[in-house]
Amino acid sequence: MPAALPAVFDPFGFYRAADEYWRDALERSVLYMDVMRRRGNQYLEHMEQTKPNVLGFDAEVLVDGRDLPRPVNYELLRIAPPEGVEIDPRKRPFVVVDPRAGHGPGIGGFKPDSEVGVALRAGHPCYFIGFLPYPEPGQTVEDVVEAEIAFLRHVNERHAETSERPMVVANCQAGWQLMMAAALEPRLFGPILIAGAPLSYWAGERGGAPMRYTGGMTGGSWTTALLSDLGNGLFDGAWLVQNFERLNPANTVWAKQYNLYANIDTEAERYLEFERWWGGHVFLGADEIQYIVDNLFVGNRLSTAQLVTRDGRRVDLRNIRSPVVVFCSRGDNITPPPQALGWIRDLYEGVEDIIANVQTLVYCVHDSTGHLGIFVSGSISRKEHTEFTANMDYIDVLPPGLYETTVTPAEERTDGEPLERDYLLEFSQRTVEDLDREVQHREEDDTRFATVARISEINLGLYRLFLQPLVTATVNEDIATWIRRLHPSRVRYKAFSDRNPLMLGLPSLAERVRADRHPVAEDNPFRVAEGMVSNEIVYTLNTFRDLRDRTIEATFLSLYGQPLLQALVGLHGDAHVHRRRPGAEPEHRRFIERRREELREQIAEGGRHEALMRSVIYILGGSPGTDERNFKRLRASRAELEPGTDLASYKRLVREQFFILRLDREAALEAIPELLAGESPDAIDEHLEHLDHVLAASGELSEHAADRYAQIRSLFERAKKAA
Incomplete structure (x- = not known):
């Protein structure tokens, strides 16, 4: 055969490439299975801890929520600065609140490049609000909100000599919970940063917010009550995690695992570190999750000031007096920008209302990062979170109004004096009309979601009348425990642990492979073909996801857009706008005019x-x-x-x-x-x-x-x- 021909046509080269690839593939398979075994052992060890946590910093408990008048499974921690990090006690304290949405605590301080790490490196005293796996008996959402208020009061007392209130950072679920606390006790809070936090649950862009249709496609919140009853009063967070995983089947079913398999020599530790948090499922009380689904996800009552506490206080986000920074991303399909920003449009008719209400609202929209990347990604922490932290004092001085921020690299700026850091945070005044381009509000969709809310109430009532007595009479704690153990999200961890006798010989085999590893070259034609096959699998699963989401959206819009169905649940006549608009109500307009007279x-x-x-x-x-x-x-x-x-x-x-x-x-x-x-x-x-x-x-x-x-x-x- 002529020497000029490519090596792939050389039969000896072809067989040699095949031999090298299959040996590497076999070795990677052994090492991959060993990582799965280690993941299973890590999961079991993590869940057997009394206080499982992935927090990457040493901390001490200052206030245990279980000791409060109304006990909760939350606690306030003081973060100990790492070696070499100096804390200035005169600086504004930082409080990071962890999201409790099915996963375990610690994600806000998961890595050195995290929200906690950024605050510590800036020299701020840092505190962390985490939680335990199981709720206290009878614990409610209001109890948790009151506990967070008690924690903030304690932080303020510890820093009484500091005139500035603590900056509070809250991610995802913790964001809306913290905003409730700040609305009830605004004097305790300094600037608030909410990252990837949904507050306006009916909002969303057509074709880009699949989770907002979930309530309608399941017939409302009766399924939440059913799952809580099957848990004997506890709602398993694994169901929430499963919902997140279904959003991106390509990543869940294939890409995440294949990335580990393809890069087994370098990705194992990073993969295990993340899985320790992702698989640390926690529980919510039945009353907690029912309140969340009925009042927030289905009812959309938070952003429209319809929530009232048991002691008669209205949860109105317009009561917040601290600057609020909303950080969201167009690449986030769990909390897209309309759900993160729509509450502003719900509460205010214009920027003049925001100004008269003495509120400073700042938003930053990232172009591409996903939901977890907003508060987990190291690149986001080194850029956006670092700039937010460094500029909170400046944001605290911003006059009331609506602003959008942009983060500009220092090398792109040539005007003015030299910059102190690698980026410059800039503020641009915005109007409600500018915000509408992000929110993309549709009144006809409000009617559809209002229909879902009515149907949810009907179905929940029917479930409690006919089916709930049968379920609660059948399910005891032993049955609930087995149901939790057999959840697919748990079985996949346990099946590959050392408790499986088929794993007994795997550790020694993996050690032998690591001792004599033969990685294949990246340009090996079979390795290249493997990558191409993987890309096709990802493409196919993404195509399935897009088709599924379009079908669900079309079904939802068609079903709940039926005038007959809307009329049957009482939405008819002149009730053409079903989302409450507090900013347009007469008493609020009177407040605005009274405020203007005071200023004149x-x-x-x-x-x-x-x-x-x-x-x-x-x-x-x-x-x-x-x-x-x-x-x-x-x-x-x-x-x-x-x-x-x-x-x-x-x-x-x-x-x-x-x-x-x-x-x-x-x-x-x-x-x-x-x-x-x-x-x-x-x-x-x-x-x-x-x-x-x-x-x-x-x-x-x-x-x-x-x-x-x-x-x-x-x-x-x-x-x-x-x-």
Whole structure:
């Protein structure tokens, strides 16, 4: 055979490549099975612990929720800083709240590059709110919310000398639970970051939010009650995990396992580390999960201010006074942006309402990362979470309103002064109309989901009347235990553990393989073919997923869009809008008008501090956006002008002046010379120098901002002449 022909045509080369591939494939199979065995052993060991946790930092328990007046299975931990990390007790404390959505606790501090790790490296005292596998008897969602309030109160007491309230970071399920707590006790909270947290459950983009149809396709929440009864009063979190896995069958059935098999020499430890959390299933009480499904998932009552506690307090997210940062991703099919951001649109008719309600709302939409990547990915922690953490003080000074943030790499910025870190966090003012492009609200879908809510109530009532007595009479604790043990998500772990006698010889065989490993070259034609087959399997499963999701969506829209069905459940006549809009209600409009009248009376009140802050806000309002450097200067100006003023008073000054400018700009500007009436000409010149210093932070002013600055200078000159 001519030497110029490719080696694949060489029969000896072909057989040699085949021999090398099959030897490597056999070795990988042995090592893969050994990793499955180790995974099973790890699972059993993890679940036998009293407090299983994947938290990657040493911690001590400060408050055990089981000792509270209404016991819960939550606890407050103080994170001990790793060796070499210095904590500044004067800095704002950080509290990370773990999500309890079927998996075990610890994901917020899973790795050094995590939300906990980012806060520690920034020198902040750090606390962690975790939970135990089993709920306390009779535990409710309200009890958990009250426990989190008690934990925050304890953190505030430990840092009484710090004027700034704790920053709280909450992921997924913990996000909506924490927002409930902040709405009930807003004074305890500093800035709030909710990552991948669903708050508006009916929202979603057509073709991109498959989980929002689940309640309708199962006939409502009666299945939740059934599963709780089969658990003898406990809801198995493995069912929730199974729902997540069904969203992406390609990853669940094939890609995750194949990635381990294909890279068995390097991926084993990372795989086992993640599986320790993914397989750490926990439990919820029957009352807890029923409350969640009925009031949130199906009823959508949180974002529309319809939840009322047992002692008569309304859970209204408009009560929150801390800045709220919403971090979500377009690549997240569990909490897509409409579900993470739709609550803002539910509660407010416009940005003027947000401003009058003294709320600062910031959102950041990632382009591609998945649900877990929002709070697990190391690249996200090193970029977005690091910037959020570093800039929380700046966000805390942002005037009320709606903002979108962007994170820009330092090498792409050439304007202004040098950056302190690798990225720059910028803020751009947004309107409700801008937000609507992310939320994509449809009124006809509201009617469909309202129909689901009515049918859910009917089916739940029928289940409790006819079927529940039979189930509860049949299922005892022994039967419930066996049902839990036989759940597929548990069986797949246990089947490959050392408890299976077929695994007895595997450890020694795997050791022999590792001692004499023969990995095949990546360009081996059979290895290349293997990768191609894997890609085809992934493509096929993705095609199945897309077809399934489109079918479910079409069925849902068709079934619950039937006028006859809607009329049968009482949705007819003039009830064409079925999502409550608190922002459009008469009492809220009266509140907004009353707030505006209060601010009009403050236009000419104050002195040089009000004049300076009003001027800075007016000038910066002429720019398309702003960034942390402006607020660094603003924070520094507090020490220069009012060294004895605490940060809370300073922030109140910023917000009030912003209100006044938005309320009546012309009157607010004309009042500036009056506010400077007691100043000498030299003092006024110093104030102008200070304005120059603040405005130079972001480089050259835009033409519009420069015109505004000229207008301000003329007002200061008028005050100087009067002096």
